[in-house]
Amino acid sequence: MNTFFRLLGHLPLLLLHWLGAGVGLLVWAVSGRYRRTLAANLAQALGRPSHLGECLANAIEAGKGAFETAWVWIRPQTTLARAVRTTARWQAVLDAQGAGRGIVFVTPHLGCFEISAQYFAAVAAPITVLFRRPRKAVLAPLMDAGRNRGRMRAVPADAAGVRQLLKSLRAGEAIGILPDQVPREGEGIWAPFFGRPAYTMTLAARFIGSNGAPAFLAFARRLPWGRGFELDCAPIELPEGPAEVRVAALNAALERTILTCPAQYLWGYNRYKCPPGVTPPASQT
Secondary structure, eight states: OHHHHHHHHTSOHHHHHHHHHHHHHHHHHHOHHHHHHHHHHHHHHHTSOOOHHHHHHHHHHHHHHHHHHHHHHHSOHHHHHHHEEEEESHHHHHHHHHHTSOEEEEOOSBBSTTHHHHHHHHHTOOEEEEEOOOSSGGGHHHHHHHHSBTTEEEEESSHHHHHHHHHHHHTTOEEEEOTTSOOOTTSEEEEEETTEEEEEESHHHHHTTGGGOOEEEEEEEEOGGGOOEEEEEEEEOOOSSOHHHHHHHHHHHHHHHHTTSGGGBOTTSOTTOOOTTOOOOGGGO
């Protein structure tokens, strides 16, 4: 598996995207569960039934994302930095980094979510990102090597990893969090996400504004024909108040960004599932 993944990573990005598009369509064709989840989640976000063309486009983009992960993990960070063709609001990121209070990046599963932290590490300053171990343990060494290099460090999504995030932020460094993964019991609350309760982590909302650190919602849009990516880093602030208010505000910000490019969001992910041990929301009890 590792050898195959490494071989994939050395292929041109355009070829990987073609392969990924084909595999994405194949998965959509053979997996009824995937088709239903994708269509239902996309319809929930759009507020209307999703069209076949929209579902197929999303399956294609999901396949591209899966295959380009090998490219991101294998290629040198200098190559990854060159693949980011344009940046939006990047000067605000550099100004925040220069202020020395640290930076909180929140990156949803939209576009090439692996590359934004790599880009920051390559061209700006150190960054520590939180991650979950892959389900296939054989990929763990490759993931570790791909994410722990240069000025980028990845820490596991556990208590020790959270402490490391806090330590890095207090040292004036950047941290990165994926805010739309379903957390484990005790690590989230039910909050609206496109009008439906989703069990949502509280960690990202707690870090935003912590230590006076500015926060940015980072999104790398995948360009057609393997031409690279467009990186946007939108400043984000959350209202003061209890966790329910802050988490709901963060989800609303994610919704606005996702709807700028809905084809590249992972609608096939079961975002609305109820984790083991968690009491379902009132609307589902």
